[in-house]
Amino acid sequence: MNPVVAAEPQHNADQHNTKQQNPVPTAASAAGGPSEAGGQAAPVLCLCGAAVRVGGRTLWSGVDLEVQAGEFVAVLGPNGVGKSTLVKVLLGIMPAAEGEIRVLGRRPGEAGSRVGYLPQRRSFDPDLRIRGVDVVRMGLDGDRWGVPLPWSRNRREQQRRVDEVIELVGASGYAHRPIGQCSGGEQQRLLIAQALVRRPEVLLLDEPLDSLDLPNQSAVAALIGRICHQENVAVVMVAHDVNPILHHLDRVVYIAEGGAVCGPPSEVINSETLTRLYRTPVEVLSTQDGRLVVVGQPEAPAVHADRHDDGHGHGHGHGDRRGQSDRRGHGDRRAG
């Protein structure tokens, strides 16, 4: 049905764990500094002892994170804990209260077009009469002053880049329709294309799967995973539910009130680590098809937060409906 799903990469977390530098998840306070990455290339993103205060309240502190090129990192945690704030700090829109933050070796906000950004869900007015291709195009040269010259060679090149990136996200079929008339999933793909059009080295995504239906969630997740690993773009993605992205992920940052834990998903999203993070008993259940359900954490459950039924009932319910894509993912994993 969808070319994106068909092209789902055969990536899995296990493979990546082996080349991970810090295999042991560390409670944020005890995590090592940037020197840990030793012989590797300079990290794309680097937070060291970072903290953020909003209105005198510390949202989180002691966050240590290094992201290499081509790594897929998810930022998880309950609502209101400051996940989006982390993205804003990386963008340089908000200052960090403490710690050292480097984006592509520079201070946040200075890396310009090398950072792509997809803000939290914005939907376009249904009768906004601007085509998807124009919105993508704005990502390329929308911030330039003056009138583009219609006859320049540059322009044809730019047009080619726009077409190429639209092709990459599989949006060619509807890119020429007014964007307000596209579905949520279609709009999200076009917005990802917009964020990608300048070939950024880092992609910061704020809840890109929010308010998409389940088939679209897994398709867009697969698309992001493919862009990350094939185009070698480092992706930091704020997510609300880890399951659609679980088998594309290399690492997660789990933020809870005050602290944070970083590490490979299997080592962070488990009962032991989360219990230590929340300082209250938390249980992580794993369903048959490998999906994770967090039970008993304070506040709204972060993994799988927005659905109404209780944690137990619900892992099964989704497992059944989403079975297809997941099962294929697992088949690949076993084969590989």
Added chain:
Amino acid sequence: MESPVFSWNPLYDFQLMWSYPFMVNAFRAGAIVAVVAGAVGWFMVLRRQTFAGHTLSVVAFPGAALATLAGFSLSLGYFGFCVAAALVLALMRRGREPGGSEESAATGVVQAFLLACGYLFMALYKGLLEGPQALLFGSFLGITTGQVATLAVAGLAVLLALAVLGRPLLFASVDPQVAAARGVPVRGLSVAFLVLLGVATAEAAQITGALLVFALMVLPAATAQVLTARPGLSLLLTVVLGFGVTWAGLVAAFYWPYPLGFFVTSFAFGLFLLAHGARFAACALERRRDASGTAALAGGAA
């Protein structure tokens, strides 16, 4: 002047109209205003700022009335009041999210008060023959060459500014968050656009009157946006449509004894309806072709 008769010979008609200097000035002023109001109006419709535009146009009335009463230049009254009001609007919106087009009730309050002031100024000044009517609903009589020159200079300034700001303004209008993250000064552009809107409104009000400004600011832009979703084409179409309805309105008002504002607005409205009809027909046709296409496909499969 005895009332001329429309001959259906455009060459002859235009020759006749061109023999009256006031008509030449009216055509010149109309052309300038149509282009400027169309271009600025296109962004206004895209930004959903028609209420701000309406407020500015209402402010044009007390501006012109005060100029008449106090005896200073009418252009100064229009431009001065509209630009000042644009700055006040920008100040009132300062605390809000960039890109949000909601205006507060305060805007409405100020608007009503200024309209009342305009009426008072008109009542105090008893010498005007037509009363507030010309100021509210437009007139093409008695446009001086000096006025045309002022319109041209102000209009050129607006178009130049729009050419420089256009791309980031479009970005900031459609997608303010990403634009801001890309370093586009979204707030600054919002203020700059309100000032441009003020100037364009002041220009349009001098032809269509304060209350019918939307005939040139909204209708052509809305019509063009119905017809195409390509930004460049849509902007061009807006300007062409605005120009067309203004000149057609002038011709009609020259030959028939009804007000200019009525003609311009009716022509623009007629085109708007036609455009909607055309799009509806196109959609229906496409749906039908799709339906028959799938039917043929199903038939082929069977």
